[in-house]
Amino acid sequence: MNKPILSGGADLSPPPHPSFREALGVWMKIGLLSFGGPAGQIALMHKELVDERRWISESRFLHALNYCMLLPGPEAQQLATYVGWLLHGTRGGIVAGTLFVLPGFLVICALSAAYAVFQRTDWLQNLFFGLKAAVLAIVLEALVRVASRALKTPFMRLLAALAFVCLFVLALPFPLVIAAAGICGYLVARTAPGLLQPPAGHKAHAVDKPSVIGDAFPDRQRGIGATLGIVVAGAVLWAAPFALLPLLPAGPGAFVAIGVFFSKMAVVTFGGAYAVLAYVAQQAVETYHWLKPGEMLDGLALAETTPGPLVLVLSFVGFLAAFRDTAGLDPLAAGLLGAFLTTWVTFVPCFLWIFLGAPYVERLRANAALSGALAAISAAVVGVILNLAVWFGLHVLFREVGALRLGPISMALPEPASLDALSLLLTVAAAVMLFRLRLGIVYTLLVCAVAGFALNALI
Numbered sequence: 001m002n003k004p005i006l007s008g009g010a011d012l013s014p015p016p017h018p019s020f021r022e023a024l025g026v027w028m029k030i031g032l033l034s035f036g037g038p039a040g041q042i043a044l045m046h047k048e049l050v051d052e053r054r055w056i057s058e059s060r061f062l063h064a065l066n067y068c069m070l071l072p073g074p075e076a077q078q079l080a081t082y083v084g085w086l087l088h089g090t091r092g093g094i095v096a097g098t099l100f101v102l103p104g105f106l107v108i109c110a111l112s113a114a115y116a117v118f119q120r121t122d123w124l125q126n127l128f129f130g131l132k133a134a135v136l137a138i139v140l141e142a143l144v145r146v147a148s149r150a151l152k153t154p155f156m157r158l159l160a161a162l163a164f165v166c167l168f169v170l171a172l173p174f175p176l177v178i179a180a181a182g183i184c185g186y187l188v189a190r191t192a193p194g195l196l197q198p199p200a201g202h203k204a205h206a207v208d209k210p211s212v213i214g215d216a217f218p219d220r221q222r223g224i225g226a227t228l229g230i231v232v233a234g235a236v237l238w239a240a241p242f243a244l245l246p247l248l249p250a251g252p253g254a255f256v257a258i259g260v261f262f263s264k265m266a267v268v269t270f271g272g273a274y275a276v277l278a279y280v281a282q283q284a285v286e287t288y289h290w291l292k293p294g295e296m297l298d299g300l301a302l303a304e305t306t307p308g309p310l311v312l313v314l315s316f317v318g319f320l321a322a323f324r325d326t327a328g329l330d331p332l333a334a335g336l337l338g339a340f341l342t343t344w345v346t347f348v349p350c351f352l353w354i355f356l357g358a359p360y361v362e363r364l365r366a367n368a369a370l371s372g373a374l375a376a377i378s379a380a381v382v383g384v385i386l387n388l389a390v391w392f393g394l395h396v397l398f399r400e401v402g403a404l405r406l407g408p409i410s411m412a413l414p415e416p417a418s419l420d421a422l423s424l425l426l427t428v429a430a431a432v433m434l435f436r437l438r439l440g441i442v443y444t445l446l447v448c449a450v451a452g453f454a455l456n457a458l459i
Contacts, residue, residue, distance in 0.1 A: 014210040015054050020088050020095075026053070027084065027099040033441060034076070034100060034307045039388035040135045041076035041100075041309070043142025044441060049083060050211075051145070056083055057208035057215070062150055066377040067361045069178055069384070072269045073350040074309035077101055081354045086213050089220070090355065097351055101343070104308020105315060109339050111302045112319040113332055130426050130452020131305070132396045134445045137430035139389045147382045155195035156379040159184070163383025168390060171410040181380035182373040189372020196375050222359045234352035238263070241341050253327030257288060258318050258338055263345040269311060280317065290321035311346060318342025397423050422455055 018026075030048060034041040042065065049055045056064075061083070068078040077100045084096025151157045159181055166172040188195050208214060242259055245252040265280065281296035291299075299316035306312065322338025323331050364370045391412060394401050398414035430448050433439045439447075 014212050014214060017212050018053070018055060018087065020092065023055075023084070023087055023092065024095060024099075027080065027096045028103075030080065031099040031101070031103045032307055033445065034104070034309075035131060035135045035305075035445070037304070037310050037388060037392060038074065038076045039139045039142070039385050039392060042079065042146075042385065043138050045076070045079060045083070046142055046146060047441065054209055054211040055087065056213040057211040059208050059215075060086075060211070060213050060217070062146075062378045062381075063361070063365060063374060064358075065381060066374040067357065068354075069377060069381055070182075071350075071353045071357075072267050073346070073353070074269075074311045077309050077347070078350050078354055081351055082358055083213075085354060085358055086217070086220070093354060094351065097347070097354070101308050101312070101347055104303075104306050104312050105339075105343055107306040108302060108308075108312045108315050109319065109336055111306065112299075112316045112339060113335060115298065115302065115316075116320060116323045116331075116335060129423070129456050130448035130450065131445060133423050133426035133452065134430040134448035136389070136393050136396050136427050137434050137444070138441060139385075139392060140431065141434050143382070143385050143389055146385065150378045150382050152197065153195055155188070156375075159376055159379035160382040160386070163380035164386045165383075167384065167387040169411045170408055174384070177384075178377055178380055181376045185376020185379075186369050186373040188376065189369045193368065193372060196372050219362045220359055227356065230352070230355050234348065234355070238345065238348045238352070241344055248327040248329065250326075250328030253334075254288075254290070254321050254325035255327060255338065255341060258321050259341050259345050261288070262314055262318065262342045263349075265314065266346050266349045280314065284317050284321070288321065290317060290324065295320065312343070314346055315339040315343045393427075396420075397427065422452075426452055426455075 026048060030041075030044060034044055046061065050058055050061050064082040064086075065075070065079050068075040068082060071078055077097055080100040081093045081097030085093030088095075147160070151160055163177050163181060166177045167174065185196065242256065245255045245259070248255070261283065281291070284291045284296065285293055296313075296317070299313045299320075300310075302316055303310050303313035316339070318341060319335040319339040322341075323335035326334035329337065364374065394412055394414050397420055398418045399420055400415040400418040402413050402415060404411050404413040426448050429451070430444050433444045433447065434441075
């Protein structure tokens with residue numbers, strides 16, 4: 001049977017469904033290359049899963065991302081879990097979400113151990129100098145690509161601009177911006193749906209490429225019994241480490257406080273690591289005395305230069321807390337246990353939110369009003385990615401970034417004289433490699449990392 005072909009020669013058939021082993025390799029690749037915070041990670045997944053492999057269509061990818069943006073915890077890791085679940089069920093979601101975190105967790109443990117022993121992170125700056133510039137170019141490429149497909153009408157572009165202004169200029173809470181966009185989209189979908197979707201035939205009405213997970217992909221059904229089973233299993237797994245802590249040689253030490261504190265953080269971390277960074281730093285320094293003043297910034301520097309979610313900075317805090325209150329263990333062993341406990345109670349809820357909610361969110365695609373709410377959130381998400389890209393870009397390109405506070409305005413403001421010419425040069429080179437030469441993410445990261453290390457070593 002002949003496959004349908006577009007007039008330009010493009011194949012209209014979706015690619016074959018990937019095997020579990022094939023997906024395993026891709027999730028490992030994403031986990032190893034997921035630098036640059038949520039913007040870079042979403043960009044990487046979009047390129048790998050939507051553009052290159054067509055495992056999920058643009059609209060289904062954005063639908064999943066919109067839901068993940070509403071959840072506490074790292075949205076990029078939850079998005080990987082969601083897509084893995086769509087492809088291969090529960091085991092696919094567990095593998096995708098775990099591999100997204102595992103490489104970064106192992107790296108942050110090694111760096112935390114080095115930091116605890118030597119108290120230095122200067123050497124990391126040379127190693128990851130060029131890498132940050134490459135990630136900035138990757139984020140910009142993804143921003144252009146996602147914006148061109150998600151912002152199909154002037155109203156959607158207005159929503160994206162407003163979301164950016166609210167976040168970057170006015171520093172409004174992330175959940176408030178996303179919730180306002182969703183409410184706005186719901187109301188507009190019921191009263192003027194044309195504002196959210198251009199008419200068929202319009203040049204902005206882009207059709208999804210044929211993908212494994214497209215409009216015809218069947219919804220995964222689940223009964224009430226399976227849902228209750230997931231709730232029970234998630235709760236047991238979340239609480240399991242606490243049952244083992246009394247078995248430690250000298251009692252639980254700081255481990256109970258670590259587990260309880262970061263369990264609470266797991267349900268309030270809307271907007272990612274930066275949303276709770278100041279609160280965690282204050283509690284870790286002033287209340288629990290786990291960290292010394294300034295060490296939280298060192299931990300953030302470690303997390304920013306490793307793959308995986310930025311919320312892994314919490315693993316750094318857990319490592320130092322247990323390293324300094326060992327409960328009778330060797331300090332490094334205690335630190336590793338503290339980092340593991342922190343990571344466990346932080347990410348187990350992330351899987352729980354996806355496995356509980358994703359089947360019901362998938363069914364919302366047939367509800368016009370609720371789909372309108374999620375479409376508006378798509379537009380706001382473009383503003384969110386732009387906000388993250390600008391924030392990240394300022395800190396890559398400038399050595400000093402202050403703040404402008406004037407009435408309702410509260411925004412980052414760089415010191416022009418602190419512009420880093422080498423970072424700018426590497427960012428431009430990375431953009432040329434991606435936009436013009438199309439050399440790919442891996443090659444671009446490698447070239448920029450080597451060039452950045454060499455330039456810093458020579459100067």
